[in-house]
Amino acid sequence: MQNFNYMTPTRLIFGKGVVEKLPKVMEQFGKRILLTYGGGSIKKIGLYQKVMELLKGYEIVELGGIQPNPKYDPSVLDGVRLCKEHNVDVILSVGGGSVLDCSKAIAAGACYDGDPWDLITYKVKAKAALPIVDIITLAATGSEYDAGGVISRTETNDKIGYIDSLLYPRVSFLDPTYTFTVSRKQTAAGIADAMNHTIEQYFAADTTLLNDGFCESMLRSLMVNGRKCLENPEDYTARAEMMLCCTYGCNGILSLGNSPSGWPCHGIEHALSAYYDITHGEGLAIITPRWMRHILNEKTIDRFVKYGVNVFGIDSTLPKQEIAERAINETYRFFESINIPMHLREVGIDDSRLDEMAHHIAVNEGLENAYAPLTEQDIKEILVASL
Amino acid sequence: MQNFNYMTPTRLIFGKGVVEKLPKVMEQFGKRILLTYGGGSIKKIGLYQKVMELLKGYEIVELGGIQPNPKYDPSVLDGVRLCKEHNVDVILSVGGGSVLDCSKAIAAGACYDGDPWDLITYKVKAKAALPIVDIITLAATGSEYDAGGVISRTETNDKIGYIDSLLYPRVSFLDPTYTFTVSRKQTAAGIADAMNHTIEQYFAADTTLLNDGFCESMLRSLMVNGRKCLENPEDYTARAEMMLCCTYGCNGILSLGNSPSGWPCHGIEHALSAYYDITHGEGLAIITPRWMRHILNEKTIDRFVKYGVNVFGIDSTLPKQEIAERAINETYRFFESINIPMHLREVGIDDSRLDEMAHHIAVNEGLENAYAPLTEQDIKEILVASL
Numbered sequence: 001m002q003n004f005n006y007m008t009p010t011r012l013i014f015g016k017g018v019v020e021k022l023p024k025v026m027e028q029f030g031k032r033i034l035l036t037y038g039g040g041s042i043k044k045i046g047l048y049q050k051v052m053e054l055l056k057g058y059e060i061v062e063l064g065g066i067q068p069n070p071k072y073d074p075s076v077l078d079g080v081r082l083c084k085e086h087n088v089d090v091i092l093s094v095g096g097g098s099v100l101d102c103s104k105a106i107a108a109g110a111c112y113d114g115d116p117w118d119l120i121t122y123k124v125k126a127k128a129a130l131p132i133v134d135i136i137t138l139a140a141t142g143s144e145y146d147a148g149g150v151i152s153r154t155e156t157n158d159k160i161g162y163i164d165s166l167l168y169p170r171v172s173f174l175d176p177t178y179t180f181t182v183s184r185k186q187t188a189a190g191i192a193d194a195m196n197h198t199i200e201q202y203f204a205a206d207t208t209l210l211n212d213g214f215c216e217s218m219l220r221s222l223m224v225n226g227r228k229c230l231e232n233p234e235d236y237t238a239r240a241e242m243m244l245c246c247t248y249g250c251n252g253i254l255s256l257g258n259s260p261s262g263w264p265c266h267g268i269e270h271a272l273s274a275y276y277d278i279t280h281g282e283g284l285a286i287i288t289p290r291w292m293r294h295i296l297n298e299k300t301i302d303r304f305v306k307y308g309v310n311v312f313g314i315d316s317t318l319p320k321q322e323i324a325e326r327a328i329n330e331t332y333r334f335f336e337s338i339n340i341p342m343h344l345r346e347v348g349i350d351d352s353r354l355d356e357m358a359h360h361i362a363v364n365e366g367l368e369n370a371y372a373p374l375t376e377q378d379i380k381e382i383l384v385a386s387l
Numbered sequence: 388m389q390n391f392n393y394m395t396p397t398r399l400i401f402g403k404g405v406v407e408k409l410p411k412v413m414e415q416f417g418k419r420i421l422l423t424y425g426g427g428s429i430k431k432i433g434l435y436q437k438v439m440e441l442l443k444g445y446e447i448v449e450l451g452g453i454q455p456n457p458k459y460d461p462s463v464l465d466g467v468r469l470c471k472e473h474n475v476d477v478i479l480s481v482g483g484g485s486v487l488d489c490s491k492a493i494a495a496g497a498c499y500d501g502d503p504w505d506l507i508t509y510k511v512k513a514k515a516a517l518p519i520v521d522i523i524t525l526a527a528t529g530s531e532y533d534a535g536g537v538i539s540r541t542e543t544n545d546k547i548g549y550i551d552s553l554l555y556p557r558v559s560f561l562d563p564t565y566t567f568t569v570s571r572k573q574t575a576a577g578i579a580d581a582m583n584h585t586i587e588q589y590f591a592a593d594t595t596l597l598n599d600g601f602c603e604s605m606l607r608s609l610m611v612n613g614r615k616c617l618e619n620p621e622d623y624t625a626r627a628e629m630m631l632c633c634t635y636g637c638n639g640i641l642s643l644g645n646s647p648s649g650w651p652c653h654g655i656e657h658a659l660s661a662y663y664d665i666t667h668g669e670g671l672a673i674i675t676p677r678w679m680r681h682i683l684n685e686k687t688i689d690r691f692v693k694y695g696v697n698v699f700g701i702d703s704t705l706p707k708q709e710i711a712e713r714a715i716n717e718t719y720r721f722f723e724s725i726n727i728p729m730h731l732r733e734v735g736i737d738d739s740r741l742d743e744m745a746h747h748i749a750v751n752e753g754l755e756n757a758y759a760p761l762t763e764q765d766i767k768e769i770l771v772a773s774l
Contacts, residue, residue, distance in 0.1 A: 001402070001563075001623075001624055001627040001628060001631075002402065003401060003402025003403065003404075003405060004399070004401050004402065005398065005399070005400050005401070006398070006399045006401070007396065007397065007398035007399065008395070009394065009396045010394065011392065011393070011394035012391070012392070012393045012394065012643075013392050014390060014391050014392070014393070014643070014644065015388070015389065015390025015391065015644075016390065017390075018390060176388075208608065208628045208631070209604070209607060209608040209611060209612070209628065210604055210605065210608040210628055210631060210632055212604070213600065213601070213603065213604020213605075213607065213608065214600070214601055214604055216600065216604075217596070217597055217599070217600020217601055217603075217604060218597065218600075220596060220600065221595065221596040221597040221600065224596060225596070236388075237388055240388040240644065241388060241595045241596065241597055241644075244388075244595070244597060244643060244644060245597055256399075256401070256631060257401065257402075257627065257628075257631060
């Protein structure tokens with residue numbers, strides 16, 4: 001077991017109707033709020049109107065239109081400018097993980113005099129950040145319970161994970177009813193996203209019985225409850241459990257004391273969505289089983305066996321190789337069964353830039369240090385297998 | 388799934404050698420420290436000397452001799468007096484859960500002008516508390532990662548759980564090597580304590596697949612690693628995983644969104660150790676299987692079946708009643724196998740005060756609202772079965 005240093009100082013306020021507590025929560029942070037949101041779904045479900053009503057008396061500056069795979073330019077830059085112009089005290093992010101990720105970069109940028117890109121690329125360490133409160137409306141990224149965000153810069157095909165302990169949301173409101181209207185496509189992508197977060201941490205050289213069990217429970221719950229959410233989008237219990245599962249995805253609690261895994265599927269997927277702006281969870285679902293097949297060998301087989309037996313209930317008396325292969329096939333089939341497009345071509349990616357992407361990933365993602373080390377050639381082969 | 392509000396703002400610094408970071412951590416809280424500890428085992432293992440060396444330059448006031456089932460009088464009262472006399476800035480608790488529990492009551496009492504018992508009994512809500520840092524030397528209570536403590540008052544046979552969000556340790560240092568010298572008796576009691584914390588949360592009316600899986604993983608890990616710790620007290624990996632497991636026991640993360648369970652075994656055990664000052668974990672181990680047998684019925688059987696299949700690997704095709712009974716027997720046998728005395732008589736409790744204790748528990752612990760409601764008569768029967 002490895003040494004670790006862990007704290008998640010975010011307060012989770014979870015359940016139906018909890019947003020009523022928003023005014024009480026916001027008053028501790030000040031009067032001037034930057035309200036961030038995405039394409040307008042929060043208006044369709046009445047949440048925008050609800051928030052405005054609850055926050056009467058506050059000075060609210062709005063930044064809407066934040067896109068999936070949130071963009072440095074214009075969203076982060078606009079947000080930072082608005083915070084500075086209006087002396088904003090606190091950011092209220094209302095939406096999914098992209099809105100919150102963008103809000104985190106804004107929170108740091110607003111307290112920095114230079115180009116916010118310096119912070120995101122760690123050229124400069126942030127000294128302060130505005131407090132962030134969020135109302136999360138999509139079960140997927142876990143951004144509501146971690147200190148990270150992923151920001152894309154289109155002109156350079158960069159998609160960078162930016163993590164700083166200053167960026168934990170102070171309070172996250174999680175009301176599962178706000179996810180009732182999430183589309184089938186986005187619900188499925190959210191399931192895949194959270195499953196991959198778990199898989200990335202599960203496949204490590206040094207793990208514990210405890211963490212393995214946590215991860216296996218997450219995966220089983222995500223599959224069972226994810227299916228229920230797709231069958232009946234207003235199944236409160238299923239939406240709620242899926243929302244709770246997603247929350248644990250990225251703050252490290254699933255792998256305390258584990259050796260680092262390198263998050264290889266994320267490393268590869270970030271290039272896909274940076275180059276082609278695809279849905280992150282779909283990219284992960286496409287890559288994951290191909291990555292699994294690529295790294296299955298004598299050294300890794302025991303992990304696959306444990307995964308297959310404990311997550312999919314595969315008969316533990318079968319030969320190891322058979323269990324491992326079945327486990328990978330089950331992973332693929334699950335994603336397929338929830339209607340995720342399982343080939344890069346289906347999401348608009350052909351073979352024209354695979355070499356370029358493989359090179360970009362190899363140079364920028366450090367996957368030669370992953371649980372199963374990946375060279376540029378390995379990455380290329382995984383991408384080709386994913387076509 | 389129930390609504391919840393959750394935050395654990397404690398930083399865990401975990402692993403071999405982490406105590407070297409103590410000076411850096413302490414400097415943020417001030418120069419005057421109340422150092423609390425127990426019977427002197429920290430001197431035997433050199434930890435006391437190490438701490439003193441690391442904290443040269445600090446003004447250190449000592450409160451040693453804190454007993455298991457820590458006492459209001461003298462320990463809490465002495466600690467509060469010392470904090471006030473010396474204007475203490477921060478409490479450093481070095482020892483097991485009892486020392487830390489006591490330190491929590493002192494932390495609140497030091498910031499209150501009246502009798503600290505007012506706070507512990509919730510007659511008055513604490514407005515402030517001194518910050519607490521701990522170095523935990525026993526894997527058991529989870530006090531290092533929760534906001535509660537249990538304080539005993541001998542003259543009234545009270546043993547009260549005192550919980551306040553002001554009492555989360557700011558930083559908990561967990562170095563598994565400090566548990567190498569914990570006796571077999573205390574190691575076994577720690578295993579039983581943490582297992583019971585998990586069982587208390589698992590047996591609830593409304594749970595989730597996710598939480599059930601977390602709890603089942605905890606129990607499996609505690610049994611496997613607990614045995615290893617007993618076989619080889621210096622097995623770092625086993626001691627470390629057991630330490631991590633124990634940490635999750637009482638801060639609620641195993642049951643977020645579950646319906647309340649009422650913690651019935653704790654309700655009963657608190658009276659046993661208040662009246663007879665027995666080892667808490669041993670009391671819990673004795674009560675748990677008898678409580679299980681007492682509450683097994685048509686309403687609860689499915690929980691027992693899940694517990695039996697997923698924790699002990701009992702064949703799921705057997706009749707439900709058989710699985711449930713086997714699960715209870717396995718629980719009993721596990722505790723017996725780690726040499727816990729499994730009868731009240733073996734820990735010095737005869738039948739002379741059972742009526743009195745049952746009445747005390749029924750009046751003070753609210754077990755009529757537990758997962759399986761318990762009347763005074765039920766409590767009496769569980770105690771009799773435990774003799």
